[in-house]
Amino acid sequence: TLLPVIAGVRVYPEYIADGALVIDDETGLIINYGSREAMLANYVLTATNDSQEPVQIHDHRHKLIMPGFIDTHVHYPQIDMIAAYGEQLLDWLNNYTFVTEANFGDPKIAHDTAQFFLNQLLANGTTSAMVFATSHPLSAEAFFAESHRLNTRMITGNVLMDQNAPEPLCVPAEQSIRDTQNIIDNWHERGRQHVAITPRFAITSSPTQLRLAGELYASHDSVYLQTHLAENRDEVAFVQELYPNHKGYLDVYDDMGLLGRRTTLAHGIYLETPEYERLRATGTQISHCPTSNLFLGSGLFDLPKTLSYTGVSIATDVGAGTSLSMLTTLSEAYKVQQLQSNQLSAHQGLYQITLGNAQSLLLDDKIGNFMPSKEADFVVIDMKATALLERRMAQTKTLEEQLFVLIMLGDDRVIEQTIIAGQSRYRKSAV
Ligand code: GUN
Numbered sequence: 104t105l106l107p108v109i110a111g112v113r114v115y116p117e118y119i120a121d122g123a124l125v126i127d128d129e130t131g132l133i134i135n136y137g138s139r140e141a142m143l144a145n146y147v148l149t150a151t152n153d154s155q156e157p158v159q160i161h162d163h164r165h166k167l168i169m170p171g172f173i174d175t176h177v178h179y180p181q182i183d184m185i186a187a188y189g190e191q192l193l194d195w196l197n198n199y200t201f202v203t204e205a206n207f208g209d210p211k212i213a214h215d216t217a218q219f220f221l222n223q224l225l226a227n228g229t230t231s232a233m234v235f236a237t238s239h240p241l242s243a244e245a246f247f248a249e250s251h252r253l254n255t256r257m258i259t260g261n262v263l264m265d266q267n268a269p270e271p272l273c274v275p276a277e278q279s280i281r282d283t284q285n286i287i288d289n290w291h292e293r294g295r296q297h298v299a300i301t302p303r304f305a306i307t308s309s310p311t312q313l314r315l316a317g318e319l320y321a322s323h324d325s326v327y328l329q330t331h332l333a334e335n336r337d338e339v340a341f342v343q344e345l346y347p348n349h350k351g352y353l354d355v356y357d358d359m360g361l362l363g364r365r366t367t368l369a370h371g372i373y374l375e376t377p378e379y380e381r382l383r384a385t386g387t388q389i390s391h392c393p394t395s396n397l398f399l400g401s402g403l404f405d406l407p408k409t410l411s412y413t414g415v416s417i418a419t420d421v422g423a424g425t426s427l428s429m430l431t432t433l434s435e436a437y438k439v440q441q442l443q444s445n446q447l448s449a450h451q452g453l454y455q456i457t458l459g460n461a462q463s464l465l466l467d468d469k470i471g472n473f474m475p476s477k478e479a480d481f482v483v484i485d486m487k488a489t490a491l492l493e494r495r496m497a498q499t500k501t502l503e504e505q506l507f508v509l510i511m512l513g514d515d516r517v518i519e520q521t522i523i524a525g526q527s528r529y530r531k532s533a534v
């Protein structure tokens with residue numbers, strides 16, 4: 104691969120103007136990266152002399168390659184109702200979301216939608232995600248089957264719901280936990296798949312279901328947990344009504360044993376200082392979903408404050424989020440911070456959607472940058488994919504300016520190719 108390389112290393116990306124990424128086809132792992140000259144000298148020339156293995160060179164001159172993007176919170180069944188008009192969270196769930204999710208008891212719908220969704224992720228340069236299925240166990244299994252086939256690193260689980268939702272989506276507490284246990288047995292750490300225990304949120308699970316979820320979480324040391332937290336004022340008030348004796352929304356999850364380093368809570372907009380302190384004490388991670396927060400009119404996420412307490416990742420939250428593109432998501436994250444007079448630089452943003460999100464999910468030993476022995480998940484980006492981008496890029500003077508323009512104006516159109524563990528899984532069709 105001959106190209107300019109950017110490897111997300113902490114907040115400051117490493118940029119190589121004329122670089123190369125060396126990959127082992129067999130294992131799908133990165134062997135090394137560096138200047139094209141050095142990589143050619145160290146690998147290509149020696150390999151052709153000493154070994155039978157032919158070295159294939161893919162030339163991506165004038166393109167940018169970056170680690171694949173990671174989306175830490177997204178609902179795959181909701182791709183079928185993205186952009187549903189006119190409601191805020193609780194009405195949006197009742198009027199659109201639950202209606203669509205009820206269809207996923209049909210294995211054909213689950214399989215077709217999982218396949219479509221995963222292909223859309225790849226078309227947007229997203230190579231790993233933490234995903235909600237529905238309460239039907241087969242919705243999670245269909246997703247894992249398709250992800251396993253593509254060899255993408257993904258996290259999902261059946262959604263736990265047993266109250267305050269339509270009857271077909273409710274699964275009794277004990278049954279739903281047995282479903283998750285089965286899915287763990289079948290899929291957890293099989294290939295690149297991981298299971299997350301997935302209570303939808305405090306409103307749609309009984310105290311019994313939440314407590315059983317906490318016990319299941321405590322009994323596994325590498326299974327994840329994902330849910331929603333304090334996204335919307337009416338939601339927070341409803342939780343307070345359901346749990347009048349708890350100190351707040353987070354305290355419900357805390358009491359049920361749902362917090363910890365492997366837990367990711369989406370949103371966290373309406374939190375009090377003691378709740379931030381519990382996030383810090385337990386290592387619980389927050390996933391910020393800017394397009395969703397704007398679309399549902401949920402509120403403005405306080406990024407600097409949350410970051411001062413715990414790890415924050417950035418995510419799309421489709422179908423409340425309006426785009427699967429992590430570039431578009433960063434562009435909206437920037438604007439949400441602008442409304443609060445906070446900054447979000449291009450370097451910080453691109454770090455976040457690669458190595459930063461990998462760290463939040465405890466996957467930074469495997470993905471997130473180009474360190475030797477990591478898995479070769481990466482994207483080839485055309486910085487001049489549109490007439491506007493080409494014209495605007497011609498006016499830029501620095502790399503950081505170019506990357507900022509890419510974030511503001513880029514989306515799936517800039518993704519030329521997506522590679523999963525060394526295998527090309529998506530190529531933009533020629534126009
Ligand atoms: N809270 C509970 N369920 C959902 C969901 O599906 N989407 C969003 N944005 N928030 C939720």
Ligand code: FE
Nearest residue numbers: 176331369420
């Ligand atoms: Fe969500």
